[in-house]
Amino acid sequence: MRTTRKCLGLILASGLLLLALFYAWSPGTSSGVDIWQRQGRPVKKLNAKMQDIISGNPDIAYHIKEDVACRLAQNPCVCQGDEETFHLPFSNLLFPRMWAHKLDVPFLESQPDPEATKRHRAQEYSSFRRRSYSPADAFIVAEANSPLQYPIQGVEVRPLKTIIIPGLGLKEETRSDHMVYLTAALGTFDVAATVANVSLKGEGEKHMILSSPLLPALNRQLQFVTYTNTVFHPKTADTVQFGTEGHQSFFTIKVGHATIPKLYYSGYQTEYNISALVTIATKTFLRYDKLKDLIDSIRQYYPTVTIVIADDNKHPQPVTGPHIEHYIMPFSKGWFAGRNLAVSQVTTKYVLWVDDDFIFSANTKLEKMVDILEKTTLDLVGGAVREVTGYTATYRHTISVEEGGEEGDCLHIRSGYHHVIEGFPNCVVADAVINFFMARKDKVLQVGFDPRLARQGHMEFFIQGLGSLHIGSCSDIIVNHASKIKLPWTKSDSQKAYEKFRYSSSKTNNIHNELFYFKNRFKCMVSI
Numbered sequence: 320m321r322t323t324r325k326c327l328g329l330i331l332a333s334g335l336l337l338l339a340l341f342y343a344w345s346p347g348t349s350s351g352v353d354i355w356q357r358q359g360r361p362v363k364k365l366n367a368k369m370q371d372i373i374s375g376n377p378d379i380a381y382h383i384k385e386d387v388a389c390r391l392a393q394n395p396c397v398c399q400g401d402e403e404t405f406h407l408p409f410s411n412l413l414f415p416r417m418w419a420h421k422l423d424v425p426f427l428e429s430q431p432d433p434e435a436t437k438r439h440r441a442q443e444y445s446s447f448r449r450r451s452y453s454p455a456d457a458f459i460v461a462e463a464n465s466p467l468q469y470p471i472q473g474v475e476v477r478p479l480k481t482i483i484i485p486g487l488g489l490k491e492e493t494r495s496d497h498m499v500y501l502t503a504a505l506g507t508f509d510v511a512a513t514v515a516n517v518s519l520k521g522e523g524e525k526h527m528i529l530s531s532p533l534l535p536a537l538n539r540q541l542q543f544v545t546y547t548n549t550v551f552h553p554k555t556a557d558t559v560q561f562g563t564e565g566h567q568s569f570f571t572i573k574v575g576h577a578t579i580p581k582l583y584y585s586g587y588q589t590e591y592n593i594s595a596l597v598t599i600a601t602k603t604f605l606r607y608d609k610l611k612d613l614i615d616s617i618r619q620y621y622p623t624v625t626i627v628i629a630d631d632n633k634h635p636q637p638v639t640g641p642h643i644e645h646y647i648m649p650f651s652k653g654w655f656a657g658r659n660l661a662v663s664q665v666t667t668k669y670v671l672w673v674d675d676d677f678i679f680s681a682n683t684k685l686e687k688m689v690d691i692l693e694k695t696t697l698d699l700v701g702g703a704v705r706e707v708t709g710y711t712a713t714y715r716h717t718i719s720v721e722e723g724g725e726e727g728d729c730l731h732i733r734s735g736y737h738h739v740i741e742g743f744p745n746c747v748v749a750d751a752v753i754n755f756f757m758a759r760k761d762k763v764l765q766v767g768f769d770p771r772l773a774r775q776g777h778m779e780f781f782i783q784g785l786g787s788l789h790i791g792s793c794s795d796i797i798v799n800h801a802s803k804i805k806l807p808w809t810k811s812d813s814q815k816a817y818e819k820f821r822y823s824s825s826k827t828n829n830i831h832n833e834l835f836y837f838k839n840r841f842k843c844m845v846s847i
């Protein structure tokens with residue numbers, strides 16, 4: 320019963336939230352150019368009719384289906400780990416345990432004024448929301464049986480330019496006078512042609528009224544209605560109100576520049592030319608012997624592919640040879656800084672990331688990675704790393720974020736993947752993969768590597784890329800790992816995550832905590 324009530328509360332709360340979101344938006348009227356977002360403005364008076372549409376029939380009883388209702392997002396989320404029930408050697412491997420880690424307490428404890436830090440985070444978050452909100456995200460309901468015809472989506476205008484609004488119409492019974500009106504916030508209306516027997520009011524303004532005693536004439540006139548964007552913003556949307564007596568509707572016109580494509584010319588080829596398409600990037604520190612083995616192994620299979628090396632050794636040694644670019648960095652700049660530098664210097668369409676102690680073999684078929692990137696919508700594809708012991712890892716994970724209210728959101732990391740890729744039976748889609756991957760260079764640069772993560776950091780890149788990278792993982796593209804040192808992913812994942820995220824006063828850990836708690840606004844994480 321308690322669950323039922325909780326779910327019911329949740330459903331009602333979500334409904335109210337949607338209402339609030341819908342009505343929070345209200346057009347501005349100032350004369351200056353307003354680049355503030357409309358979200359968060361004082362809520363305008365609720366339109367009683369719309370409210371009725373959303374929450375109608377309050378008298379009719381209903382039964383909550385618990386198994387379904389409880390799948391709806393819970394607000395706020397919590398991170399719950401598994402209890403440790405028994406202790407056996409390898410029990411963690413056989414029955415992986417879910418670990419829950421608080422991120423707020425460890426980070427805030429390290430702060431001189433925790434409350435001030437929390438307020439700072441809240442401020443930064445609200446300004447992020449203002450920057451990222453688009454009126455095109457607003458919730459809009461189309462009324463039943465409206466005589467109005469209008470475009471639901473797909474209308475777009477370049478900043479400060481003019482378009483004809485397609486699809487406008489009025490379908491109603493003939494009467495002595497027919498009238499429609501249009502209202503916008505970021506632009507004005509006009510007509511590209513006039514039609515006899517139609518009268519217009521407000522041409523060139525934000526509010527235009529069209530009326531006629533003849534319905535066909537009015538509908539003809541509606542085909543010539545134009546919208547001119549007058550408030551510059553490189554990427555936003557205008558919500559247009561289109562109404563007649565007793566009915567109103569809303570639709571959005573997207574305002575924005577066109578996306579400028581970034582295409583790579585790699586010469587006309589009948590088969591993939593890896594040298595023209597791919598650059599291999601790596602970062603080296605204290606392991607020139609390993610790096611030399613890596614380069615030699617690459618040259619055996621790919622003699623002309625460019626290799627970019629970022630090097631932050633104290634006493635850098637020359638690394639020379641054809642198609643090698645060696646970038647010396649300040650001493651100990653770190654792991655992610657090196658990745659950033661190396662990737663930024665890539666001029667090919669794809670970049671292959673390798674560690675400096677990997678060794679190419681006949682199974683390291685870069686053509687397979689190129690093939691899947693060329694044929695699918697994937698941005699990044701990981702391979703497999705074979706240890707000296709013969710153990711092969713793909714390190715596939717899924718990541719999700721649940722809403723957590725004011726305290727921050729909850730991050731979930733799980734071993735596994737989403738689905739197999741059709742036509743590529745050895746490949747799956749996941750949210751995070753191993754440290755051996757090929758990716759579209761532009762997409763990797765877009766996500767970037769936080770240069771403060773100096774010694775450790777892998778999952779962080781994929782967390783930053785969540786929602787912008789489409790990621791695959793193929794188990795049949797294999798690179799060998801030369802070192803006998805245990806790689807982090809050969810430990811059980813939960814063990815590793817635990818070691819990484821548990822409370823520690825070390826500087827590295829505090830950067831991780833800051834990254835998750837402050838930059839990404841998480842309050843806790845669960846991993847398995």
Ligand SMILES: *[C@@H]1O[C@H](CO)[C@@H](O)[C@H](O)[C@H]1NC(C)=O
Binds near residue numbers: 516532
């Ligand atoms: C429509 O316009 C034409 C030409 O201006 C006029 O002759 C006619 O009377 C008008 N019809 C109505 C119904 O107003």
Ligand SMILES: *[C@@H]1O[C@H](CO)[C@@H](O)[C@H](O)[C@H]1NC(C)=O
Binds near residue numbers: 588592593594623
């Ligand atoms: C492959 O691309 C490289 C670099 O662009 C070029 O030098 C080479 O001639 C190409 N190879 C073939 C077979 O086209």
